[in-house]
Amino acid sequence: MTELFTPSWIEQWFHSIQTSDAYKKEAKDWNQSVLLKFHPVPTILLQHNALGFFLDLRYGECHELRYATESDLDTADIILEASEADWRQLLEHGGDPLFFIMKKRIRLIRGGLVYLSTQRKAASALLATATVSGTADEARSAAPSLSDLWSAVKSTVASGSSANSTASQNSNGARTVSHQPESRTGFVTTGRGLDRQSVPMALFQKSKTLGIWNPAEIDLKKDRDQWEDFSKEEKGLLHHLSAMFMAGEEAVTLDLLPLIRTVAAEGRIEEEIYLTSFLWEEAKHTEFFDLYMKEVMGSPQNLESYHGPMYRILFYEKLPNALNALWTDSSPAAQLKASATYNMIVEGTLAETGYEAYFNMLEERNLLPGLREGITYLKRDESRHIAFALHFLGRLLAEHPSLTGYLEEELGILLGDATNIVHEIFDRYGDEVPFGLDREWFLNYAVKQFQNRIQKLGLG
Ligand SMILES: [Fe+2]
Numbered sequence: 400m401t402e403l404f405t406p407s408w409i410e411q412w413f414h415s416i417q418t419s420d421a422y423k424k425e426a427k428d429w430n431q432s433v434l435l436k437f438h439p440v441p442t443i444l445l446q447h448n449a450l451g452f453f454l455d456l457r458y459g460e461c462h463e464l465r466y467a468t469e470s471d472l473d474t475a476d477i478i479l480e481a482s483e484a485d486w487r488q489l490l491e492h493g494g495d496p497l498f499f500i501m502k503k504r505i506r507l508i509r510g511g512l513v514y515l516s517t518q519r520k521a522a523s524a525l526l527a528t529a530t531v532s533g534t535a536d537e538a539r540s541a542a543p544s545l546s547d548l549w550s551a552v553k554s555t556v557a558s559g560s561s562a563n564s565t566a567s568q569n570s571n572g573a574r575t576v577s578h579q580p581e582s583r584t585g586f587v588t589t590g591r592g593l594d595r596q597s598v599p600m601a602l603f604q605k606s607k608t609l610g611i612w613n614p615a616e617i618d619l620k621k622d623r624d625q626w627e628d629f630s631k632e633e634k635g636l637l638h639h640l641s642a643m644f645m646a647g648e649e650a651v652t653l654d655l656l657p658l659i660r661t662v663a664a665e666g667r668i669e670e671e672i673y674l675t676s677f678l679w680e681e682a683k684h685t686e687f688f689d690l691y692m693k694e695v696m697g698s699p700q701n702l703e704s705y706h707g708p709m710y711r712i713l714f715y716e717k718l719p720n721a722l723n724a725l726w727t728d729s730s731p732a733a734q735l736k737a738s739a740t741y742n743m744i745v746e747g748t749l750a751e752t753g754y755e756a757y758f759n760m761l762e763e764r765n766l767l768p769g770l771r772e773g774i775t776y777l778k779r780d781e782s783r784h785i786a787f788a789l790h791f792l793g794r795l796l797a798e799h800p801s802l803t804g805y806l807e808e809e810l811g812i813l814l815g816d817a818t819n820i821v822h823e824i825f826d827r828y829g830d831e832v833p834f835g836l837d838r839e840w841f842l843n844y845a846v847k848q849f850q851n852r853i854q855k856l857g858l859g
């Protein structure tokens with residue numbers, strides 16, 4: 400195999416891009432030059448007076464691929480900077496550069512996150528061509544399946560659990576695990592006692608004070624008056640965002656139960672106690688938006704028309720699938736996937752970004768005080784939900800470190816779903832989005848939140 404980063408490797412990569420049908424298809428709209436910058440610059444590049452690689456990419460074609468020099472720093476449309484180890488990983492094994500940016504392993508020195516996130520498949524296809532021997536495809540096909548991972552960790556599944564787990568093979572050959580309601584050997588409260596220092600119990604204490612608010616008691620009079628003065632476009636945007644929040648809150652209310660049942664079956668009483676308040680809060684969020692839509696926004700007939708195809712992939716399919724899978728498979732991998740989908744992406748990336756943008760947009764204009772009051776309480780509730788998720792995912796990763804790669808892979812895919820939804824929201828509007836909502840702000844805030852979370856989990 401040709402040694403990476405040598406002149407003959409560059410030649411092979413160039414040829415591979417030019418002959419890749421996958422790249423031609425995915426990159427048909429790409430029209431930017433890219434500098435892949437190394438920091439620090441490794442010896443193999445210093446020998447060629449290079450600081451990385453320069454690619455001139457135009458509509459599925461590569462016009463030029465060569466060592467990059469200082470002068471390219473002034474002209475390249477996009478500059479991405481990473482260490483030699485990270486470029487080696489991406490160029491040898493392929494991958495999703497946007498996810499590397501999220502993990503702060505690639506720095507976006509120049510270029511827009513919006514452009515890169517819309518061209519995400521093109522970037523992955525480009526990197527796949529770098530492995531002229533097809534290593535990327537081999538690496539992907541060699542990746543362990545969920546059932547392999549389950550097998551690898553099943554010996555530890557039941558450790559620390561007070562309930563017995565039973566594993567079986569169903570007619571499709573897929574592993575299933577279920578926790579049978581068997582007789583118990585004792586109780587936590589009459590034994591060691593509740594762990595009041597634990598994260599879930601600390602969060603439960605907060606829920607009992609900060610989580611007490613009543614949607615029905617929020618004064619909506621000013622909101623009703625102001626609503627009448629909005630333009631048709633402004634009302635449309637408020638209906639649009641609210642229709643997404645309403646269904647999102649209903650979805651997380653409907654879908655949490657399998658996770659509560661899973662921790663209960665494992666005898667994790669502190670986690671179950673906290674999750675009772677979590678579910679109650681989601682129910683209240685659902686009630687709040689339903690009430691606000693009826694009382695202020697007039698309940699138009701066609702609210703579901705605001706749920707585009709990308710929104711439907713996550714909220715109509717992936718979220719219920721990931722959570723309801725726990726009824727028949729409550730393995731650690733299935734729990735990680737459920738929490739990654741529900742907490743990290745739906746709550747932690749999309750809802751948090753959406754609520755922040757919604758709140759700021761209204762506060763800057765001193766609009767809809769009742770809606771802002773509700774969102775203030777709701778954001779406070781959501782911050783506890785995320786804190787629980789970090790505890791929950793952190794615990795699972797500490798117990799099953801072999802699943803770290805699996806979680807990262809799932810998060811990478813889900814992050815793509817989330818950014819697709821952001822683009823879908825803005826694609827309905829031209830350059831002028833009512834209330835000055837800004838796509839770049841949305842994506843940057845979502846990225847920042849996501850980066851914080853994966854850093855706290857020790858990923859990346
Ligand atoms: Fe919520």
Ligand SMILES: [Fe+2]
Nearest residue numbers: 681746781784
């Ligand atoms: Fe939540």
